Amino acid sequence: MSADALELQRFAIKFFLRDPASVRPEEVLRLFHRWIQERRVEGILIDVADYAHVPDGPGVVLIGFEADYFLDSMEGPAGLLYNRKRPLEGALPARLRAALRAALDACARLEAEPEFEGAVRFRGDEALFIANDRLLAPNTEETFAVLRPSLEEAFGALWGGAARLEREGGDPRRRLAVRVRGDRPAEAAALRERLGA
Amino acid sequence: MTPTWKDKLAAEIPPALGLEIDQYETDLLLRRQGKIDEKVFMEARLRRGVYGQRYDSGQRHDGKKTQTLRYPSGDLTKGPGILWDHPGMQRIKIPYGGLNPRQLEVLADLAEEYSDGILHVTTRQDIQLHFVHIEDTPAIFRRLAAVGITTREACGNSVRNVTGCPLAGVCRDEAFDVTPYAKACSRFLLGHKDTQNFGRKFKIAFSGCAQHPCGLARMHDLGAVARIRDGRRGFELYVGGGLGPVPYQAKLFAEFVPEEELLPLAQAVSRIFGRLGEKKNRNTARLKFLVNKLGLEEFRRLVLEERRALPPDPAWTAFLGELEAAAEKPSKPAAPLNGQPRRPSFDAWFRTNVYRQRQPGYAAVTVTLPLGDFTSRQARALADLARAYTPGTLRLTVDQNILLRWVSDADLPALHAGLEDAGLGQPGAGTVVDVTACPGTDTCKLGISSSRGLAGVLRERLAARAASMDEAVRNLTIKVSGCFNSCGQHHVADLGFYGVSRKKGNYTVPHFQVLVGARRQENASAYGLALIAIPSKRIPEVVDRLAEAYLRQRAAGESFSGWVQRIGKSQVRALIEDLAEVPPYEADRSFYSDWHDPRTYTVSDMGVGECAGEVVTPLDFGLAAAEREAFEAQVALDKGDPVRAAETALRAMLRAARELVASQLPEVSEDPAEVVREFRARFYDTKLFFDPFVGGKFAQHLFQAVEEPAGTLAPDAARRRVEEAQLFIEAAHACRTRMAQAAGKGHA
Ligand code: HEM
Ligand code: SF4
Numbered sequence: 001m002s003a004d005a006l007e008l009q010r011f012a013i014k015f016f017l018r019d020p021a022s023v024r025p026e027e028v029l030r031l032f033h034r035w036i037q038e039r040r041v042e043g044i045l046i047d048v049a050d051y052a053h054v055p056d057g058p059g060v061v062l063i064g065f066e067a068d069y070f071l072d073s074m075e076g077p078a079g080l081l082y083n084r085k086r087p088l089e090g091a092l093p094a095r096l097r098a099a100l101r102a103a104l105d106a107c108a109r110l111e112a113e114p115e116f117e118g119a120v121r122f123r124g125d126e127a128l129f130i131a132n133d134r135l136l137a138p139n140t141e142e143t144f145a146v147l148r149p150s151l152e153e154a155f156g157a158l159w160g161g162a163a164r165l166e167r168e169g170g171d172p173r174r175r176l177a178v179r180v181r182g183d184r185p186a187e188a189a190a191l192r193e194r195l196g197a
Numbered sequence: 198m199t200p201t202w203k204d205k206l207a208a209e210i211p212p213a214l215g216l217e218i219d220q221y222e223t224d225l226l227l228r229r230q231g232k233i234d235e236k237v238f239m240e241a242r243l244r245r246g247v248y249g250q251r252y253d254s255g256q257r258h259d260g261k262k263t264q265t266l267r268y269p270s271g272d273l274t275k276g277p278g279i280l281w282d283h284p285g286m287q288r289i290k291i292p293y294g295g296l297n298p299r300q301l302e303v304l305a306d307l308a309e310e311y312s313d314g315i316l317h318v319t320t321r322q323d324i325q326l327h328f329v330h331i332e333d334t335p336a337i338f339r340r341l342a343a344v345g346i347t348t349r350e351a352c353g354n355s356v357r358n359v360t361g362c363p364l365a366g367v368c369r370d371e372a373f374d375v376t377p378y379a380k381a382c383s384r385f386l387l388g389h390k391d392t393q394n395f396g397r398k399f400k401i402a403f404s405g406c407a408q409h410p411c412g413l414a415r416m417h418d419l420g421a422v423a424r425i426r427d428g429r430r431g432f433e434l435y436v437g438g439g440l441g442p443v444p445y446q447a448k449l450f451a452e453f454v455p456e457e458e459l460l461p462l463a464q465a466v467s468r469i470f471g472r473l474g475e476k477k478n479r480n481t482a483r484l485k486f487l488v489n490k491l492g493l494e495e496f497r498r499l500v501l502e503e504r505r506a507l508p509p510d511p512a513w514t515a516f517l518g519e520l521e522a523a524a525e526k527p528s529k530p531a532a533p534l535n536g537q538p539r540r541p542s543f544d545a546w547f548r549t550n551v552y553r554q555r556q557p558g559y560a561a562v563t564v565t566l567p568l569g570d571f572t573s574r575q576a577r578a579l580a581d582l583a584r585a586y587t588p589g590t591l592r593l594t595v596d597q598n599i600l601l602r603w604v605s606d607a608d609l610p611a612l613h614a615g616l617e618d619a620g621l622g623q624p625g626a627g628t629v630v631d632v633t634a635c636p637g638t639d640t641c642k643l644g645i646s647s648s649r650g651l652a653g654v655l656r657e658r659l660a661a662r663a664a665s666m667d668e669a670v671r672n673l674t675i676k677v678s679g680c681f682n683s684c685g686q687h688h689v690a691d692l693g694f695y696g697v698s699r700k701k702g703n704y705t706v707p708h709f710q711v712l713v714g715a716r717r718q719e720n721a722s723a724y725g726l727a728l729i730a731i732p733s734k735r736i737p738e739v740v741d742r743l744a745e746a747y748l749r750q751r752a753a754g755e756s757f758s759g760w761v762q763r764i765g766k767s768q769v770r771a772l773i774e775d776l777a778e779v780p781p782y783e784a785d786r787s788f789y790s791d792w793h794d795p796r797t798y799t800v801s802d803m804g805v806g807e808c809a810g811e812v813v814t815p816l817d818f819g820l821a822a823a824e825r826e827a828f829e830a831q832v833a834l835d836k837g838d839p840v841r842a843a844e845t846a847l848r849a850m851l852r853a854a855r856e857l858v859a860s861q862l863p864e865v866s867e868d869p870a871e872v873v874r875e876f877r878a879r880f881y882d883t884k885l886f887f888d889p890f891v892g893g894k895f896a897q898h899l900f901q902a903v904e905e906p907a908g909t910l911a912p913d914a915a916r917r918r919v920e921e922a923q924l925f926i927e928a929a930h931a932c933r934t935r936m937a938q939a940a941g942k943g944h945a
Contacts, residue, residue: 007199010310030795037259044266046284047252049328049639050793051315053567053653055620056574058314063328065268065282074314074572083313085330132310135200135336173302173577175309 005146006092010132012075012083013096013103015188018121020078023110025052025060028071031113032062040109042102043067067099069106075128075177080107083132092147096129096154101195107188125185127155128168131176139176141167147178155180158191202336209343217349218342221245222335228275229332239276246288246351247334249276250327250640253283260796275331284328286640287312287337288351292383293361293376293403294322294593294600298580300344301591305576307337316576318569320633320686321400322360322593323351327640350387354395354482356467359383361403362411363592363600366525367554367561371405372423373430375412377523378459379403381516382421385460386467394471397482400439401463407433410717413595413689415447416440418484419466424453431455436466436496437488440683442891443920444724445485446913448493450500458504460513465504469496480894525603528588531558532607539610545664546613546624554602560609561602563626564616567656568634568649569597571621578619586612595686597633598626629666629673629744630659633686637679637696638791643890644679646696646707646733650792652677658737670744673757674717677709681924688724689715691757692740697730697927698798700817700934701779707733707791707798710923713743713769714835716758723758726831726916727923728770730824734788735776746772767832819856820929823849827922839915843907846915846922850899853929857886860936873903886932895921895928 017023032048035041044065051057059078062069065086072081082103088095107122129151131137137147144167155163159182168177186194207215221241228238255266268282275281289304296304304324308316311333312326319325329337338348350356359379366374382401386392392399404412404422414420420435431453438447454462466484473491475482488496516523552561564579571579583591583601586608592600604612616622625631632655635641637648655675663671676690680697687693693712698705712725731739746769751760761769779788790798830845851869854876858865865875880886881896888895898921910918 004200029793033260033795036264037261044268046266046328047257049313049315050650050653051313051570053656054315054570054572054575057570057572057620061313063284063313065266065284068313068328070313074574134306134310135202135205171577173305174574 002142003146004135005131005137005143006150008092008131008133008137008147009087009095010085011096011099011137012081012128012130012132013099014072014075014079014081014128014130015103015107015122015124016077016079016126016128018123019119020073022120023071023078023116025050025071027115028060031110031115032060032069035062035109041069041106067102075130079122079128080110081128082106092150093153096150097157097195100154100158101192104188104192104195108192111188122188123185124187124191125159125182127158127180129155129178129180134175137176139172139174143176144178147176151178151180155182157195158182159184202339206339206343210339211342214342214347215339218335218338221338225331225335229273229281231273235274235276235279239279240353242275242331242334243353244350244355245334245338246290246348247329247331248286248288248352249279249642250283250285251638251642251644253279253285253642255280255283258796260790281331284330286636287326287329287334287348288319289324289326289341289346289348290351290358291323291346291593292359293365293379294363294595295376295380296591296593297589298583298591300346301576301580301583303340303344303346305573305580307340308576309573311337314573315570316573317636318566318571318593318597318599320595320597320635320684321358322363322595323358324593325636327636347387350392352398354397354399356383356386356392356395356399356401359386359401359403360412360417360595362405362409363594364411364552364561364602365403365405367552367556367559367602368405368411369553369555370409371555372425373405374524375403375405375421375423376525377516377520378421378432378456380523382460382463385512386463389464389467391464391467391471395467395482396474396476397479397484399467399470399484410689411595413686414438416444416686416689417447418470419463420447421454421459426453429455432459434462437485437493439483439485440686440688440724441483442681442683442924443917444683444688445489445917446724448488450493450497456517457514461504461507461510462500464510465500465507468503468507469499473499480891480897525588525590527556527559527603527605529586529603529605529608531556532605533558534606534609537607537610540614540617542617542622542624543610543613546622547609549624549628550626551609556603558606559602560604560606561600562604562609562612562616563594564599564601564621565623565626565631566598566621567623568632568652571599575619575621578615579621582612582615582619585615595633596627596631598631623660625660625663627674628663628671629675630656630663630671631674632656632659633674633676633690635678635682635685637677637685638794641679641684643682644696645698646679646709647791647794648677648679648685648694648696650794651694651709651733651736654792655737655740659740667748669751669757670748673744673747675740681927687712689717690725691715691717692743693725694736695727696733697930698934699730699732699779699930700937701788702782703937704782704789705798705934706779706788709733709736711736711739711773713761714758714766716756726766726834726919728766728828728831729774729777731773731776732779732788733791738776739773742772742776743769762835765832766828766835770828816856816860816933819859820853820926820933823853823856823926823929824923826852827919827926830919830922834916834919839910839912840907843902843910843915843918846918847899847902847907849922850902850925853926854880854899857929857932860933869903873899880932885936886928888928888931895925898922898925 435447634652678685715725
């Protein structure tokens with residue numbers, strides 16, 4: 001079995017909103033611009049791309065250098081998708097944890113934005129992992145088997161041993177995607193804390 | 198060893214293409230190590246469609262202050278002042294917009310893995326990906342090459358994508374299918390030794406007929422319109438057209454060029470352009486300037502002489518033997534549309550998005566893409582639908598949509614359902630809702646106003662009212678560019694807009710120039726001209742007012758341009774003039790940021806107190822007067838008085854120049870010679886008047902106009918002078934803004 005998938009550097013992690021209608025694209029657009037002004041999330045933040053006009057699309061995107069933050073509706077119901085583009089240090093589980101931290105930082109920040117008055121909440125019992133590299137991680141059972149231990153290790157930190165992994169089926173042309181479910185639902189901030197610094 | 202796309206796709210990439218990509222990758226590595234010059238690398242990447250993107254100098258104003266983007270590669274550049282790490286745009290050439298499902302799937306993969314999941318269709322039938330990292334480009338090229346796509350010569354001074362009517366082959370009005378000719382032309386000229394030394398880009402378009410604007414052959418450097426004469430196929434050939442700040446109508450080079458002469462003539466034109474075209478000053482380097490300089494007769498003589506001297510090349514005619522074999526054939530039998538269950542939304546969609554092909558029982562279906570955008574997922578759904586219902590051919594259109602051809606009528610309800618399920622079932626193709634826009638301030642470095650933001654807003658508002666709209670209004674076209682460069686083709690729409698800015702007190706306010714008067718028929722035979730600049734936020738009102746007035750006042754069957762011409766531009770302008778007013782910042786801040794961009798639209802005035810009073814300087818008044826004069830020149834033009842138009846246009850430029858001079862030398866006289874002398878010394882020689890991108894070009898318009906008496910100008914030269922006057926005044930506004938900024942900094 002080829003271990004190439006362990007070299008994976010491009011991948012995405014998504015947390016879903018409890019109520020997809022709780023935040024409107026115009027609000028996110030404004031917010032992301034403010035995040036750039038105030039450097040609110042990790043990484044070099046470049047610009048905001050607005051694709052709200054595209055149905056079931058990537059929504060509003062905070063474009064960064066190392067990673068992008070999407071308020072995405074392309075990969076399932078609306079949620080925050082952290083798309084890692086540039087390499088991270090360490091072995092795959094460590095890279096996944098670093099990305100999880102960044103993603104949850106953004107989710108927690110969104111939940112805490114005063115203008116939403118607490119209306120924006122993420123589902124703290126589920127996440128989506130997407131391998132964004134068809135060369136290193138083609139969408140196959142084999143790749144899933146290679147990635148599985150790393151995913152269990154990283155997501156285990158959120159939900160203990162209770163993280164259940166399920167490969168999304170369907171269109172083989174799509175990227176390898178894995179649903180991760182936990183049984184200890186929590187606010188984004190609490191999940192973030194479980195990861196430590 | 199970590200796998201690479203290079204190894205994985207080695208067997209699928211044609212060797213010559215593979216070698217080119219290897220060479221590019223070497224250049225990239227060398228530049229990474231600082232071993233080749235940034236300018237050399239820049240040309241290498243531009244020729245492969247790798248463009249810079251907004252803020253690539255590493256400076257971005259976030260609405261409050263300018264932030265420096267501190268990238269890991271630091272000062273390393275991929276061109277003068279362009280930071281290595283700043284993500285860029287990748288343009289992917291799709292000749293005549295023709296794609297197959299497999300290619301579409303690969304494009305979808307690339308959009309996900311290297312961009313933001315969005316595929317963008319451009320106004321010249323290309324695909325663009327945005328926010329792409331330079332180091333991913335070799336992998337992108339290889340994955341494209343494996344499915345027969347090259348990005349070679351997608352940008353840079355080269356033969357750009359060869360465009361063609363998306364309906365070619367199925368159109369009811371065409372003389373014949375131009376597809377194989379467009380394809381042969383694009384293959385023949387790609388990488389040809391005679392197309393490698395151009396001073397500027399070179400655009401070619403094919404049209405199947407003379408009357409419809411689908412191919413826009415007359416606004417291209419080389420335009421070919423299909424003709425049959427005495428039973429033989431050939432082309433009416435046009436040269437020297439082109440949009441851009443000052444658009445040129447192409448000139449008729451030959452009424453009939455037999456099909457076998459098409460490629461040799463294109464080669465001869467390329468040689469002449471390569472040899473005699475301007476090389477140093479890129480502002481006068483397009484073919485249109487050469488044709489104009491030499492005169493059509495002389496240009497024609499040189500080209501034909503060159504043609505005679507060309508060594509024969511079998512490639513000129515090889516493709517003619519394969520025309521039959523290359524023709525698209527339907528994958529399913531024609532069957533009538535009746536009885537099949539349809540969704541409630543089917544009828545509205547059918548009315549606007551379904552075209553009856555020349556071949557009975559078949560339809561061509563337009564997939565409406567908002568702002569030319571679609572997602573990777575939608576791309577895969579489209580590939581599936583194309584496989585299921587068509588012979589597997591798709592076309593990108595210049596209206597930034599996608600066309601599926603050869604759909605059996607009986608399959609329309611099922612195809613509609615499939616499109617709708619993929620979020621691609623919107624009606625309104627080719628109607629007023631279907632607004633075209635260039636990238637504008639979203640990603641383009643030269644963007645002044647948010648063309649996509651405006652287009653999105655117009656689209657949304659108009660779609661909400663489309664059902665109750667009168668047919669005449671529904672059929673209007675709207676095209677928006679973010680600046681005067683016309684990448685959104687604003688000159689060829691009923692309502693065209695291009696971005697400009699205006700100073701208001703201590704702030705800068707995004708505006709759009711409003712253009713009317715374009716005639717779209719006969720392959721875009723007349724260009725629109727600017728009426729007046731209106732704040733961006735009031736453009737939707739402009740659209741409403743003009744549409745309402747047209748509806749109220751139109752004579753039976755009268756087109757929008759016909760109405761404009763009949764009532765006159767002064768009347769049209771009067772309908773919207775009051776909208777030009779900008780409320781003070783304190784009264785309404787919404788005017789001071791652009792559509793879909795909440796940042797305050799200004800670069801350096803933020804330090805000045807918010808309650809600083811309004812300052813309307815004599816210069817502002819003077820420039821407004823010059824603008825009025827430029828408009829009067831246009832009215833004279835419309836009245837058929839080119840001499841007065843040219844004189845008035847010159848007067849407008851002189852006035853603007855004088856106002857600028859007077860801001861430094863209040864006692865300057867009205868004497869043209871003195872104005873020009875002082876303007877040259879104070880604004881041209883000092884480069885104060887220079888546009889950051891086109892340099893002194895606009896000042897040249899003035900210098901040239903004073904040399905050429907109006908009476909000696911041909912009518913189309915007079916029209917250009919009017920256009921040049923408008924650009925000169927825009928440049929004066931921009932110069933005034935820069936001076937204010939410089940002064941502002943001094944105070945801070
Ligand atoms: C001096 C600078 C430029 C000039 C004069 C110019 C002019 C034009 C014109 C006239 C067209 C449109 C129509 C046509 O010929 O059919 C066009 C197409 C286009 N331009 Fe530009 N442009 C310039 C720079 C840029 C830049 C900096 C960008 C953004 C990065 C850009 C983006 C586009 C796009 C997306 C298209 C559509 C199509 C395509 O070729 O696929 N342009 N340009
Ligand atoms: S018209 Fe201007 S803003 Fe639009 S793409 Fe062209 S250069 Fe950029």
